Amino acid sequence: MADYAIGDIQGCADSFNALLKEIRFNADADRLWLAGDLVARGPDSLTVLRQVKAMGDNVRVVLGNHDLHLLAGWYGFSPIKKKDGTAPIIEAKDGKELIDWLRRQPLFLDIPEHQAVLTHAGIPPCWSLAQTRVLAAEVSAVLRHDDLVKQFLGGMYGNSPNLWHEHLTSTRRWRVITNYLTRMRLVSLAGELEFSFKEDLGSDLPEGFHPWFSLPNPSLKGVRVLFGHWAALEGSGPQHPIIALDGGCVWGGTLLAYRLDDGAFFSTKEGCEDCGLG
Numbered sequence: 423m424a425d426y427a428i429g430d431i432q433g434c435a436d437s438f439n440a441l442l443k444e445i446r447f448n449a450d451a452d453r454l455w456l457a458g459d460l461v462a463r464g465p466d467s468l469t470v471l472r473q474v475k476a477m478g479d480n481v482r483v484v485l486g487n488h489d490l491h492l493l494a495g496w497y498g499f500s501p502i503k504k505k506d507g508t509a510p511i512i513e514a515k516d517g518k519e520l521i522d523w524l525r526r527q528p529l530f531l532d533i534p535e536h537q538a539v540l541t542h543a544g545i546p547p548c549w550s551l552a553q554t555r556v557l558a559a560e561v562s563a564v565l566r567h568d569d570l571v572k573q574f575l576g577g578m579y580g581n582s583p584n585l586w587h588e589h590l591t592s593t594r595r596w597r598v599i600t601n602y603l604t605r606m607r608l609v610s611l612a613g614e615l616e617f618s619f620k621e622d623l624g625s626d627l628p629e630g631f632h633p634w635f636s637l638p639n640p641s642l643k644g645v646r647v648l649f650g651h652w653a654a655l656e657g658s659g660p661q662h663p664i665i666a667l668d669g670g671c672v673w674g675g676t677l678l679a680y681r682l683d684d685g686a687f688f689s690t691k692e693g694c695e696d697c698g699l700g
Contacts (some may be wrong), residue, residue: 423451425536425682429650429657429667430457430486433464433507435473437677440690445679449480455533455682457650458486458542458604460524461508463672467492468510468520475523483527485565486542486651487604493565494575496521525565529603530558536682538646543606544664545647547637548586548613557599564596584615607652609634622654635664648680657687 426445431438447454460474460483461467474481492508494500496517502509511517531540532555539545545554564570577593578600586598601615608616608631616631623633635647646663653670657678660666662685669676669689676689 423453424448425453425455425533426688427455427457427538427540427648427665427667427680427682429669429678430459430488430653430671431461431464431470431677432459432488432672433461433467433470434671434677435464435466435469437671437690438470438473441677441679441688444690445681445688449477452480454481455531455540455648456481456483457540457648457667458484459488459650459668460486461492461511462488462506464507467508468514471511471520471524472516475520482531482540484531484540484542485524485527485529485604489524489527490575490578490600490604493521493525493571494578497572497575499572499575500579525571528558528562529600530555530562533648533682536646537644538648538682540648542604542649543602543651544634544649545639545642546586546602546606546613547609547634547639549602550639550641551645552641554603558603561596561599561603581615581617584617585613604651606634608632609637611637620652620654622656623659633659635660646682657689 460470491500495502496512502512511520564574574596578597580597583594583598590598606615608619610630616628619628646665648665648667650668653668653673655666656675657666657669665680667678667680669678671677676691679688
């Protein structure tokens with residue numbers, strides 16, 4: 423039995439299957455931990471969503487910002503654009519079933535047997551690990567709630583507030599929690615989010631902001647933090663135990679898998695002929 427964490431698939435169904443072949447995935451014994459952004463921008467988000475859902479207990483998923491964007495589109499709070507590549511999901515006969523499954527996926531996962539945790543964008547340095555668990559569970563509960571999900575998705579978009587405060591309530595509270603867990607790259611020492619920077623670490627950073635993983639967070643001592651989202655890192659940049667999983671497959675890079683059992687990396691560029699087209 424082996425556990426593999428895989429970065430942002432973004433609708434690259436052929437690359438996903440090529441990577442499963444590369445790691446010799448055994449559905450009777452192995453497990454996958456997916457870092458979110460299953461859908462969008464790639465050529466076949468519908469196939470990816472159906473395949474991952476069908477894998478059942480073999481796979482665990484956290485939601486990414488593109489997954490949430492799909493949910494907002496389904497509920498009518500954001501237009502489905504051609505570049506999103508998710509219109510086939512909206513139009514599919516099993517679309518509602520897929521959406522109901524997707525909105526029940528969490529924003530945070532513990533992997534205790536490997537002393538690891540998984541979110542789409544990372545763990546904010548202004549939160550402890552315990553606080554992250556609680557706040558992620560709060561938003562996940564709202565997404566699963568048939569009455570509150572529309573309130574959440576209707577107020578999800580926006581960059582404000584860009585700093586966590588415990589006194590925040592309702593949609594503003596849920597929005598900033600979601601932004602930390604699914605959109606974060608740079609933060610200030612105080613924990614303010616910066617949303618415009620998407621480059622690699624060799625580029626000039628906005629003054630006063632730092633990669634979230636470069637700031638101290640004592641609560642993460644001895645914990646591996648697995649995250650995706652930051653394609654420009656191409657799976658590099660942070661130092662162990664911070665593990666970057668997004669290899670930028672949909673932008674012409676690679677799809678990455680990280681074996682938690684021994685820290686081995688696997689990758690593939692095979693199969694996604696349409697990837698890299700933007």
